[in-house]
Amino acid sequence: MVVGKVVGSVVATRKNEGLVGSKFMIVEPLSNMSANGRIVAVDNVGAGIGEIVLVALGSAARIGCDMANAPVDAAIVGIVDNSIGLMED
Amino acid sequence: MVVGKVVGSVVATRKNEGLVGSKFMIVEPLSNMSANGRIVAVDNVGAGIGEIVLVALGSAARIGCDMANAPVDAAIVGIVDNSIGLMED
Amino acid sequence: MVVGKVVGSVVATRKNEGLVGSKFMIVEPLSNMSANGRIVAVDNVGAGIGEIVLVALGSAARIGCDMANAPVDAAIVGIVDNSIGLMED
Amino acid sequence: MVVGKVVGSVVATRKNEGLVGSKFMIVEPLSNMSANGRIVAVDNVGAGIGEIVLVALGSAARIGCDMANAPVDAAIVGIVDNSIGLMED
Amino acid sequence: MVVGKVVGSVVATRKNEGLVGSKFMIVEPLSNMSANGRIVAVDNVGAGIGEIVLVALGSAARIGCDMANAPVDAAIVGIVDNSIGLMED
Incomplete structure (x- = not known):
């Protein structure tokens, strides 16, 4: 998995029927x-x-x-509320 | 998933039989x-x-x-008609 | 999928038995x-x-x-005989 | 597989139920x-x-x-205690 | 698949039980x-x-x-003993 920040969303009216009802978020992985x-x-x-x-x-x-x-090949599966060493070198 | 622009298409007359009838589009992912x-x-x-x-x-x-x-390892599954933050930094 | 040019082949006499009879081609994806x-x-x-x-x-x-x-994690599944926009920017 | 160093951990209180009870470690792959x-x-x-x-x-x-x-798309499956050539060029 | 050179090995005494008995080799893919x-x-x-x-x-x-x-996400499945065009540009 990767950790990233939600930076936006995408709407597709015309789409595969398996995607109906899903919300598509744009995630920017941490650098x-x-x-x-x-x-x-x-x-x-x-x-x-x-x-x-x-x-x-x-x-x-x-x-x-x-x-x-x-x-679907990517899903947001958790919201990070605590971490150790996430951005350290 | 990734968002991209359809920039072309490919035709293969000689191909795996599971691909017969499929249209192959070339997609350029957003940068x-x-x-x-x-x-x-x-x-x-x-x-x-x-x-x-x-x-x-x-x-x-x-x-x-x-x-x-x-x-098949890639498919166009939606046409994007609206978005928030798609191209912002 | 990706489009590429067949540039060579590889022979492995000692190999996994599921690979016996397969031809291994080296493909250089288009740039x-x-x-x-x-x-x-x-x-x-x-x-x-x-x-x-x-x-x-x-x-x-x-x-x-x-x-x-x-x-096997890669297979040549078609021979490209026509395309639109394959090498354009 | 890749070899890396455990450099931190992540906590997500709100998460997919299949992840409850799992520990999420941050691994920095060797260069x-x-x-x-x-x-x-x-x-x-x-x-x-x-x-x-x-x-x-x-x-x-x-x-x-x-x-x-x-x-889950990544798991720590072993602790490396010996190696040959791991960091050599 | 990729072709590479075996450059070392890794030993992990503490590991997932599905890995017991496996040999882990370090492979450097050709450039x-x-x-x-x-x-x-x-x-x-x-x-x-x-x-x-x-x-x-x-x-x-x-x-x-x-x-x-x-x-296991990678396995050596053949030993290359002949090739055409493997290292040519």
Whole structure:
């Protein structure tokens, strides 16, 4: 997983039916995380813009969030409220 | 998922039989997205060149688009018609 | 998927038994594709050196090419014979 | 898998229910490893901060650690206590 | 798959039980391969340090090497003994 900040959201009226009802948030991974840019993630925990969240990638996002048959490859699965060493070098 | 722009298409007459009937679009992810170049994605929503789309990657593309047995690792699963913070820093 | 050029091949006499009979081609993705170097892909369509091909990555390569139990993470699944916008900026 | 050092941890009170009870460690992959930044991994072996660990990524993390239905894409699966050539060029 | 050179090995006494009995080799992908650093791969073919090997990544490593329930995301699946164009530009 990676930790990032919710920086926006995306709306797609015309979409795959497995995505109907999902909220798509734009997450900016923290700069020291294993990612090379922003991720569009389905919100599984009610995250808002500005929050620091935990994002699961790949099949974990679908299967772990009861969307096994949806075309989802990233999901916000936690809201970070405490950490040790998150931004230290 | 990543958001990108449809910039072209690819035709392959000789191909795996699981791909027959699929349209292959070339998607250029937005520059701030987690991707390091263009992706060839099967079109699942009727996207056209120039449209801004949502692309699912990995097993999500096959399984979420009713192509579970096809060699597909990327699919256009939505057409973006509204967003907050998509291109902001 | 990514589009690339077949630039060579690899032979491994000692290998996992699920790979016996497979041809391993070296594919150089086009420079604007989402890849950061060459991929060794099983040939599923009879591609030759110098051809421009479509490569599927990840579980799609195994499952989509009737090699579900083989240790294969990349497969050539089409030969590109036409395209729009493939190399444009 | 990649080898890295445990450099911190993350707490998320509000999270996907499949993650309840898991410990989330921040792992900094060694600089020569195939990774481009820190990974948040579920701890499967009782690793502490400062330890050098083996991290499995992708579906292997869920399925190999008896968390097949949890949104987990990285797990610490071993503590490295000996190596040959780990940091050599 | 990627081609690389076996440059070392890792020992983890404390580890996930699905990994007991596996040998963990450090593979340095060839510089023109699609990888951004060294990979720790389970040895499926009896590879030794210095050998040039074929490495399968992701679910292919587990499923293709009869370790479907182990937290393994990379495996050495062949020893390269011949090639065309492997290191050419």
